[in-house]
Amino acid sequence: MRTVRVDEIRDTVARLCWEACYYLPSDVVQGLKRAQATEQSPIGESILTQLIDNAELAATEAIPYCHDTGMTIVYVDLGQDVHIVGGSFADAIQEGVRRGYKEGYLRNSVVGDPLRRVNTGDNTPAVLHTEIVPGDRIRITVLPKGGGSENMSAMKVLLPGEGEEGVKRFVLETVESAGGKACPPLIVGVGIGGSFDKVSEIAKRAILRDIGVHHPEPHIAALEKQLLELVNQTGIGPQGLGGVNTALWVAVETYACHIASLPVAVNLQCHAARKRIAVL
Incomplete structure (x- = not known):
């Protein structure tokens, strides 16, 4: 049995939130470059060039790639041999999102009530998917999903x-x-x-x-x-x-x-x- 504290989970989620919004994954950047090389429309090629430039600028300047920094979807593959201590696992995930969006200067895009439409002010609650898997590790994936x-x-x-x-x-x-x-x-x-x-x-x-x-x-x-x-x-x-x-x-x-x-x-x-x- 391996012990993991909730504050480590919280801090990891916070970091992943702003990293995800600043740094476009390498497979996506390469996909855009392949599309640029094959695009037959001059306008389309120009757009793809701008998207690639935007990805480079966001990474260099450590700023969000897009103003819509999304509703945060968090996937956790939780090893069955992990013992989480120090507080609530689910609360740690939400607090991580809360801190990550504040520390990363990311737009808050979540409303608490879908009909009354009042912004929660911290991009929580995130949508959390947890799956119990073999092992003693925790794999956390943060997906900021645009509207x-x-x-x-x-x-x-x-x-x-x-x-x-x-x-x-x-x-x-x-x-x-x-x-x-x-x-x-x-x-x-x-x-x-x-x-x-x-x-x-x-x-x-x-x-x-x-x-x-x-x-x-x-x-x-x-x-x-x-x-x-x-x-x-x-x-x-x-x-x-x-x-x-x-x-x-x-x-x-x-x-x-x-x-x-x-x-x-x-x-x-x-x-x-x-x-x-x-x-x-």
């Missing part, structure tokens, strides 16, 4: 007979409906299977996968390749102004489902595909 791309995400329960073609159709409908509103070039996370709640969760987890890493199942990897090609054939392009790079990547995650259902969720992520990971 524009989240607003254009969608979920639908298809009939089983609609199959793979139905999944492709729904993904394309979602991307085309979003147009430029989700700030392309996108990372497209697709969840297939599970239940009403599970499919949305795995769609969001899909956007955490690095660009260039395919699903281990060959038929799902093939579907990812087909979807990326189809999405880029829409012509939406960077920032919706036309081009061949509407998406940098499509990642698909699956889960078992009921014989009567084929749930599908599409979680769109903008070009500011931020994430930061630490292991304690």
